[in-house]
Amino acid sequence: xxxxxxxxxLSIFIIPVSxxxxxxxxxxxxANYVFLFIGDGMGVAQVNAAEAYLAAVNGEAGxxxxxFTRFPAxxxxxxxxxxxxxxxxxxxxxxxxxxxxxxxSRISMDPDGVKPLKTIAERSKEIGMKVGIISNVSxxxxxxxxxxxxxxxRSMYFEIGYDLVQSDFDFFGGGGFIKPQGTxxxxxxxxxxxxxxxxxxxxxxxxxxxDLDNTSGRAIAISPRLDKNGAMPYTLDMTPDDLSLADFTxxxxxxxxxxxxxxxxxxxxxxxxxCHANDGACCIQEVIALDKAIEAAFGFYEAHPQQTLIVVTxxxxxxxxxxxxxxxxxxxxxxxxxxxxxxNDHFNEIVADFRxxxxxxxxxxxxxxxxxxxxxxxxxxxxxxxxxxxxxxxIKTAFYTSMYPGDDPSTNLTYGGYEPLTITLxxxxxxxxxxxxxxxxxxxxxxxxxxxxxxxxxxxxxxxNTDIPKIIESVMR
Amino acid sequence: xxxxxxxxxLSIFIIPVSxxxxxxxxxxxxANYVFLFIGDGMGVAQVNAAEAYLAAVNGEAGxxxxxFTRFPAxxxxxxxxxxxxxxxxxxxxxxxxxxxxxxxSRISMDPDGVKPLKTIAERSKEIGMKVGIISNVSxxxxxxxxxxxxxxxRSMYFEIGYDLVQSDFDFFGGGGFIKPQGTxxxxxxxxxxxxxxxxxxxxxxxxxxxDLDNTSGRAIAISPRLDKNGAMPYTLDMTPDDLSLADFTxxxxxxxxxxxxxxxxxxxxxxxxxCHANDGACCIQEVIALDKAIEAAFGFYEAHPQQTLIVVTxxxxxxxxxxxxxxxxxxxxxxxxxxxxxxNDHFNEIVADFRxxxxxxxxxxxxxxxxxxxxxxxxxxxxxxxxxxxxxxxIKTAFYTSMYPGDDPSTNLTYGGYEPLTITLxxxxxxxxxxxxxxxxxxxxxxxxxxxxxxxxxxxxxxxNTDIPKIIESVMR
Numbered sequence: 001x002x003x004x005x006x007x008x009x010l011s012i013f014i015i016p017v018s019x020x021x022x023x024x025x026x027x028x029x030x031a032n033y034v035f036l037f038i039g040d041g042m043g044v045a046q047v048n049a050a051e052a053y054l055a056a057v058n059g060e061a062g063x064x065x066x067x068f069t070r071f072p073a074x075x076x077x078x079x080x081x082x083x084x085x086x087x088x089x090x091x092x093x094x095x096x097x098x099x100x101x102x103x104x105s106r107i108s109m110d111p112d113g114v115k116p117l118k119t120i121a122e123r124s125k126e127i128g129m130k131v132g133i134i135s136n137v138s139x140x141x142x143x144x145x146x147x148x149x150x151x152x153x154r155s156m157y158f159e160i161g162y163d164l165v166q167s168d169f170d171f172f173g174g175g176g177f178i179k180p181q182g183t184x185x186x187x188x189x190x191x192x193x194x195x196x197x198x199x200x201x202x203x204x205x206x207x208x209x210x211d212l213d214n215t216s217g218r219a220i221a222i223s224p225r226l227d228k229n230g231a232m233p234y235t236l237d238m239t240p241d242d243l244s245l246a247d248f249t250x251x252x253x254x255x256x257x258x259x260x261x262x263x264x265x266x267x268x269x270x271x272x273x274x275c276h277a278n279d280g281a282c283c284i285q286e287v288i289a290l291d292k293a294i295e296a297a298f299g300f301y302e303a304h305p306q307q308t309l310i311v312v313t314x315x316x317x318x319x320x321x322x323x324x325x326x327x328x329x330x331x332x333x334x335x336x337x338x339x340x341x342x343x344n345d346h347f348n349e350i351v352a353d354f355r356x357x358x359x360x361x362x363x364x365x366x367x368x369x370x371x372x373x374x375x376x377x378x379x380x381x382x383x384x385x386x387x388x389x390x391x392x393x394x395i396k397t398a399f400y401t402s403m404y405p406g407d408d409p410s411t412n413l414t415y416g417g418y419e420p421l422t423i424t425l426x427x428x429x430x431x432x433x434x435x436x437x438x439x440x441x442x443x444x445x446x447x448x449x450x451x452x453x454x455x456x457x458x459x460x461x462x463x464x465n466t467d468i469p470k471i472i473e474s475v476m477r
Numbered sequence: 478x479x480x481x482x483x484x485x486x487l488s489i490f491i492i493p494v495s496x497x498x499x500x501x502x503x504x505x506x507x508a509n510y511v512f513l514f515i516g517d518g519m520g521v522a523q524v525n526a527a528e529a530y531l532a533a534v535n536g537e538a539g540x541x542x543x544x545f546t547r548f549p550a551x552x553x554x555x556x557x558x559x560x561x562x563x564x565x566x567x568x569x570x571x572x573x574x575x576x577x578x579x580x581x582s583r584i585s586m587d588p589d590g591v592k593p594l595k596t597i598a599e600r601s602k603e604i605g606m607k608v609g610i611i612s613n614v615s616x617x618x619x620x621x622x623x624x625x626x627x628x629x630x631r632s633m634y635f636e637i638g639y640d641l642v643q644s645d646f647d648f649f650g651g652g653g654f655i656k657p658q659g660t661x662x663x664x665x666x667x668x669x670x671x672x673x674x675x676x677x678x679x680x681x682x683x684x685x686x687x688d689l690d691n692t693s694g695r696a697i698a699i700s701p702r703l704d705k706n707g708a709m710p711y712t713l714d715m716t717p718d719d720l721s722l723a724d725f726t727x728x729x730x731x732x733x734x735x736x737x738x739x740x741x742x743x744x745x746x747x748x749x750x751x752c753h754a755n756d757g758a759c760c761i762q763e764v765i766a767l768d769k770a771i772e773a774a775f776g777f778y779e780a781h782p783q784q785t786l787i788v789v790t791x792x793x794x795x796x797x798x799x800x801x802x803x804x805x806x807x808x809x810x811x812x813x814x815x816x817x818x819x820x821n822d823h824f825n826e827i828v829a830d831f832r833x834x835x836x837x838x839x840x841x842x843x844x845x846x847x848x849x850x851x852x853x854x855x856x857x858x859x860x861x862x863x864x865x866x867x868x869x870x871x872i873k874t875a876f877y878t879s880m881y882p883g884d885d886p887s888t889n890l891t892y893g894g895y896e897p898l899t900i901t902l903x904x905x906x907x908x909x910x911x912x913x914x915x916x917x918x919x920x921x922x923x924x925x926x927x928x929x930x931x932x933x934x935x936x937x938x939x940x941x942n943t944d945i946p947k948i949i950e951s952v953m954r
Binding site: 004049052062063065069070071072077078085088317320321323324326328329331332416434437438440441444445457460461462 | 802916
């Protein structure tokens with residue numbers, strides 16, 4: 001009987017409570033400062049790998065939480081595209097930016113690639129907020145592009161870049177442009193020139209970056225060091241001179257902080273690249289780099305908890321990553337990844353250098369390569385990652401395949417189109433560390449969502465990538 | 478869906494108004510009826526595979542939601558054991574049942590295997606609730622055992638079974654006993670006899686099962702059909718005559734429903750078994766079977782929303798499963814799994830039968846086996862799953878290895894200790910369907926948590942397996 005009375009009282013009291021001023025102010029809380037972090041290719045395993053690695057190298061049990069894995073609201077998000085179950089960054093990014101499902105390769109355009117779809121960043125701008133777009137891959141790459149550009153194909157880099165310099169957004173930061181020059185009709189266009197004409201301050205040096213402040217107006221800040229794809233270096237290859245994803249995020253907050261609010265999107269784009277190459281060590285460092293950028297946003301949230309929303313998610317998973325494989329069975333040795341000193345990209349250059357010398361009729365110094373491998377991966381170092389005879393055979397075969405590529409199509413199948421020696425070393429280290437991979441491509445598993453701040457709880461449960469901008473908009477002023 | 482959202486919003490708004498009198502009465506809402514569902518080995522990919530499969534065979538895009546993936550609260554749960562990062566069912570089950578981390582193989586005992594740890598089921602019993610424990614693997618298996626038994630090793634099946642028949646719990650259902658007889662000192666004990674002596678009604682027929690009702694008193698209901706491991710048949714091998722996990726759940730609710738409340742644990746134990754064998758088709762059917770059991774609990778929740786809590790989680794992930802692999806790249810064909818007609822266990826019997834005939838000096842009828850393969854897996858059927866020459870070679874090699882096992886240790890490595898032909902067929906079908914696997918063992922990735930009902934929102938965020946019984950207890954009366 002008591003129970004019945006209690007519920008009766010409850011039902012009476014629920015209604016009056018909703019009319020109290022406390023409740024009203026809660027219901028009216030609106031996010032004035034919105035951060036959307038996208039870990040490209042970041043599934044649950046990528047996040048957990050970073051946490052397990054940090055715990056292992058710190059001598060802790062289990063997982064060392066990242067900033068964003070301590071967020072109170074968590075969800076599962078489906079990522080499928082309009083015309084393919086396993087999505088790509090353009091289609092999934094379009095869903096995250098516009099709330100619409102589209103087909104593979106579209107940049108915020110409808111499935112037919114005809115009609116542009118308005119993005120959450122453009123809507124933010126319309127209501128007077130400032131907008132910043134940051135990525136550590138090139139700024140015209142699919143994920144950043146879906147927030148400011150509208151093109152039928154992600155490969156239309158010049159057109160995407162032109163949309164960027166024509167946009168009324170306030171800050172672009174991180175990587176550079178894949179096609180900084182192009183033509184419209186017969187007119188040759190230089191995007192940087194065009195950007196300056198349209199009122200952007202453009203910097204690509206550390207001094208220029210340091211000089212940017214909230215009096216600089218609209219700005220494009222490009223990393224002083226870029227790789228051949230216009231991307232910032234892998235975190236594993238960075239020196240203290242390099243600007244990090246966190247540096248760009250801190251700068252965006254400084255430049256865009258204003259009473260009318262802001263929308264800032266930050267992409268950790270190299271998680272995906274590392275996972276395509278099944279490179280666990282690089283993947284982990286890229287997740288940690290994204291977390292450091294999130295830390296900057298979290299500091300801002302702590303100062304403005306009732307006006308800030310931070311959402312962290314991914315566009316899809318890459319690689320079918322797992323913490324366990326048939327080499328280690330039940331004994332994960334994730335700390336072995338610490339012996340990898342550089343990214344696969346950087347090691348490719350070493351391999352290319354060897355191959356170069358070869359065409360100059362130099363003799364192949366395989367012993368020298370084994371020494372580099374011991375140093376750069378710990379592989380073959382008896383106190384780091386000892387190798388079996390079988391392992392040594394795999395390395396030797398891959399080395400000679402890298403030196404004399406030939407044109408056997410089965411080589412491409414075996415090595416997934418990657419530099420045979422590099423991918424073999426990466427695979428060997430991952431196998432021994434216990435990191436499993438099922439694919440060089442994306443996979444279709446749901447990706448995680450983490451949120452804190454105004455409306456964070458709405459990201460709980462099982463949602464779709466098209467829900468993200470809808471929920472954000474519902475809690476924005 | 479609206480219902481979920483409404484309920485969840487209510488629970489969100491509760492926090493800020495925690496000082497009003499209404500809030501106080503809400504804060505006293507307590508879960509009188511608690512369901513804990515454990516999908517053994519069920520990571521995010523296992524759940525998504527079931528949803529993607531259902532959508533694909535129904536001709537829908539993306540995912541067909543299960544009952545539990547529509548629950549409003551979702552979390553990520555770490556599973557590591559006291560002495561190993563990649564856990565086992567005993568250690569992780571102990572965490573789920575007691576709130577303590579322990580070492581591999583312990584059944585609700587401390588890491589040294591000395592001190593028993595009280596379980597949430599025992600606490601429920603202490604405060605007058607009824608308790609039911611259900612599993613579709615043997616009822617003395619690690620996951621069910623951790624709720625009622627205290628033993629240093631999971632392999633002590635007789636001692637675990639003896640703990641079961643000595644317990645004061647109200648219902649045990651599903652699988653049978655691995656060691657139904659044993660000795661204590663010099664006394665031979667028959668567990669079923671002992672159970673009856675201790676007041677249990679014991680049934681193992683459909684009629685006996687049907688006759689059980691809320692006047693039957695305490696009961697042990699064993700599936701009329703069991704495999705050689707004392708487990709219920711795989712869902713894929715079931716006939717309309719078999720009792721399902723849902724049947725046992727419905728029966729438990731009928732028998733245990735009383736004003737003092739109940740705690741019911743239901744394990745979907747064969748998800749793990751299917752994933753150890755990298756058998757995607759079986760895994761999916763087992764996830765769906767668990768969901769049907771959850772549907773029964775959800776019906777009860779709908780009738781008692783303010784007194785019921787349903788939590789769905791897993792003890793660990795098994796297999797490093799992914800929706801994507803290097804055979805299909807971006808083109809998942811998960812609907813191909815529909816051509817698999819029986820479990821790997823069932824197919825093993827067919828292979829054993831062939832081998833048997835062989836020792837009787839029969840000639841090997843490989844053509845006959847290919848016909849069975851076409852029929853049971855669709856492999857080699859031109860309208861179902863066409864095979865390449867390379868595939869045919871793999872099948873032939875595996876077939877002859879199954880027929881003439883020999884004692885080459887590399888065979889074990891190649892086939893993971895499984896029947897060579899069966900595992901090869903399963904792998905081929907999984908590869909073509911796009912299901913990737915990294916391991917025959919468990920992996921260390923966080924597993925999902927889904928919750929609905931009283932206190933559900935407390936399962937949001939990143940939690941540990943030891944948090945589960947603590948949170949449940951905090952919301953129980």
